């Protein structure tokens with residue numbers, strides 16, 4: 404099985420599950436409405452009977468035109484009565500209609516003779532999940548982020564690392580909660596062990612739960628992958644396209660990847676393509692802005708500086724945790 408085939412099968416299964424859920428939802432709505440409006444049941448029976456009649460006319464022939472007109476006007480008047488009853492009883496007039504998750508393809512997965520975007524989004528989602536399977540996304544959430552590790556000692560301006568990190572934390576939590584496209588990205592700057600990875604993963608986790616495709620990876624891992632695929636010319640996967648197209652890309656530890664022309668042009672290519680499409684990146688780095696400017700070209704840093712910059716403060720949490728043991 405090719406690597407893509409696997410994701411297509413997953414997406415087909417997802418689509419089937421969605422159709423099933425929507426059918427169940429419609430059935431629940433029908434029984435709810437029929438309980439509230441007893442006449443509905445009889446009207447719906449009549450509606451179905453007229454559908455059967457219509458089918459039998461088509462089969463039997465006869466004076467088809469006249470019969471068709473009569474039944475379809477009957478059909479329309481029943482539908483009208485049903486809608487009126489629904490509205491009178493506080494329901495929406497389309498409450499009993501089939502439910503579709505995708506209005507474009509009506510959950511068929513096909514639109515304009517091609518795969519619908521909803522289907523391709525699922526394929527992408529499964530590809531991303533595969534790439535992320537080794538990451539610690541499950542362990543890092545906003546709930547497990549502990550502001551208690553940041554000192555409450557204030558500086559000359561009366562602000563403590565904890566105060567600063569509280570703001571960073573709430574910014575990230577809100578960013579994840581309100582995630583939408585197009586959207587600006589976040590550049591997290593600060594020393595080792597200040598919680599950048601934790602908050603990046605927490606954002607990723609929440610955004611995935613909203614149904615978006617997210618890729619998380621460390622800079623050396625992601626760029627190493629792309630380089631191997633590029634030079635070995637393997638067709639087993641296309642990480643570069645995924646990194647350009649996923650809804651949210653999280654790059655951990657920017658600056659620790661190999662210092663090479665290939666990586667710089669790849670990084671620019673990814674950032675530039677994504678920004679043009681309004682698709683955000685969350686990048687975290689131990690480098691200060693001035694150090695990033697030394698390491699990368701101005702065309703990269705000028706794009707990075709359009710992102711929301713969050714400065715992380717405090718002392719290495721990993722060391723504090725070690726001391727406490």
Ligand SMILES: [Zn+2]
Nearest residue numbers: 505508519521
């Ligand atoms: Zn669709």
